[in-house]
Each structure stands twice: as structure tokens, then as C-alpha cells.
Amino acid sequence: MNALLAAAADLVAIAVLTFGVYFPRHHRRDLVAAFLGVNIGVLAVATVLGSETIGAGLGLGLFGVLSIIRLRSDEITQTEVAYYFAALALGLIAGLGDLDAITGSLMVLILAALWIGDHPSLFKRYRHQVVRLDSAHTDEATLRAHLERVLGGRVVNLAVKQVDLVNDSTLVEVRYLAPSSVPVAVA
Incomplete structure (x- = not known):
């Protein structure tokens, strides 16, 4: 029983x-x-x-x-x-x-x-994206600044996955802190 x-x-x-x-x-x-x-x-x-x-x-x-x-x-x-x-x-x-x-x-x-x-309110402003940029970035500081402008947040971690100098592109995995004004759905 x-x-x-x-x-x-x-x-x-x-x-x-x-x-x-x-x-x-x-x-x-x-x-x-x-x-x-x-x-x-x-x-x-x-x-x-x-x-x-x-x-x-x-x-x-x-x-x-x-x-x-x-x-x-x-x-x-x-x-x-x-x-x-x-x-x-x-x-x-x-x-x-x-x-x-x-x-x-x-x-x-x-x-x-x-x-x-796994609660949505825990670290709710932290985001993760894999981004393909239409420009080749070989300097990490320049890449970080560009990503912060594009994503509108502070980059906390990035990992370049691929730089293609022939086709002028960069594939990067980025973790960033979104601005506090971005709404987040809570479940």
C-alpha cells in the first residue's frame, strides 16, 4: 500500500x-x-x-x-x-x-x-543570444561595443564562434544585461 x-x-x-x-x-x-x-x-x-x-x-x-x-x-x-x-x-x-x-x-x-x-523573475534582465553580424570583428573591445549598441544592453560575456573575413561576418554567442525598461512575461 x-x-x-x-x-x-x-x-x-x-x-x-x-x-x-x-x-x-x-x-x-x-x-x-x-x-x-x-x-x-x-x-x-x-x-x-x-x-x-x-x-x-x-x-x-x-x-x-x-x-x-x-x-x-x-x-x-x-x-x-x-x-x-x-x-x-x-x-x-x-x-x-x-x-x-x-x-x-x-x-x-x-x-x-x-x-x-527556473523562475522568470530570477535574473530576468539577463539574456543570451547567438548573433551573426554583417561585419567581421577581430578586436574584442570593438565587438563588445558594437554588440552593446545593437542589443541595447551591457555585454557581460561573449564568445566568438566564427569570423569570416571573406564574407565579412562574425558569429558570436553573447550574454548581456538588458535595460530595466524591457518588459518580461512572468509565468
């Missing part, structure tokens, strides 16, 4: 994580199915491993396989990786543990960490 309560708690937690935190902020429908599938799959595997007399080697091998599964068609962001790990952890906690105060608290802690860490 306690395993059923743990599974129910996991279903509630993954629903909150996926439908209450992730999707309203990122709107990637494809990852909703991925988070749910990973979580329920891990819950099922962890429940079987926790209840049967299966060797530790087989269990570690299964989780090794789960940890290297990756979608090859699309890159995912570091934020989405965090949601994947949260989905995995929620399933593992519920599948391997009994629902008690510690298990429930750990599940709430995972949800709270992502709710806070």
Missing part, C-alpha cells in the same frame, strides 16, 4: 513539474511527453528493482542505459536537462523508497528547486 502512495505522490509531483512549472514557462510540447515518459519509466523500473531480488549489476546496467538515452534530432538546453534529471529523480525516489516524510520532502525539494531556479 505504501508503494501505491509513493507512486501516487510521484504522479502528482511529475504533473506539477511538467504542467505547472515547465510547460507554462517554456511551451515545448515535445518535452512534456519526454518528461512524463522518463519519469513513469524510471518509476516502473525502480519499483521492480526495489521489490524483486534482481542483482545489483543488472540494476546499475539499466540505470546506465537510462542515463545515456538522448534525443539526437534536437539539442536541449541546460534548463531542460535539469527538468529531465528532476523527472528521473522523482521516479527513482518514488520507485525505490516508501512514502514517508523524507521521501515526500525530497520530492517537494526537487519541485521547489526547479520552480525557484
Whole structure:
């Protein structure tokens, strides 16, 4: 019966994580199915491993396989990786543990960490862009000044990915602080 309560708690937690935190902020429908599938799959595997007399080697091998599964068609962001790990952890906690105060608290802690860490109000003025400029910049100070004019904010970090002197272009990854007057949607 306690395993059923743990599974129910996991279903509630993954629903909150996926439908209450992730999707309203990122709107990637494809990852909703991925988070749910990973979580329920891990819950099922962890429940079987926790209840049967299966060797530790087989269990570690299964989780090794789960940890290297990756979608090859699309890159995912570091934020989405965090949601994947949260989905995995929620399933593992519920599948391997009994629902008690510690298990429930750990599940709430995972949800709270992502709710806070991915909240739109946290560092809301910091932006990240990959920009292709129609001029070749070989001097970082000149490039920084140009990007600050173009983006209208203070550049805090930049990484030149490509300078094409033949076609006169620069590809740069830039992190910048947007002016405080830029509106930001809060989910």
C-alpha cells in the first residue's frame, strides 16, 4: 500500500513539474511527453528493482542505459536537462523508497528547486543570444561595443564562434544585461 502512495505522490509531483512549472514557462510540447515518459519509466523500473531480488549489476546496467538515452534530432538546453534529471529523480525516489516524510520532502525539494531556479523573475534582465553580424570583428573591445549598441544592453560575456573575413561576418554567442525598461512575461 505504501508503494501505491509513493507512486501516487510521484504522479502528482511529475504533473506539477511538467504542467505547472515547465510547460507554462517554456511551451515545448515535445518535452512534456519526454518528461512524463522518463519519469513513469524510471518509476516502473525502480519499483521492480526495489521489490524483486534482481542483482545489483543488472540494476546499475539499466540505470546506465537510462542515463545515456538522448534525443539526437534536437539539442536541449541546460534548463531542460535539469527538468529531465528532476523527472528521473522523482521516479527513482518514488520507485525505490516508501512514502514517508523524507521521501515526500525530497520530492517537494526537487519541485521547489526547479520552480525557484527556473523562475522568470530570477535574473530576468539577463539574456543570451547567438548573433551573426554583417561585419567581421577581430578586436574584442570593438565587438563588445558594437554588440552593446545593437542589443541595447551591457555585454557581460561573449564568445566568438566564427569570423569570416571573406564574407565579412562574425558569429558570436553573447550574454548581456538588458535595460530595466524591457518588459518580461512572468509565468
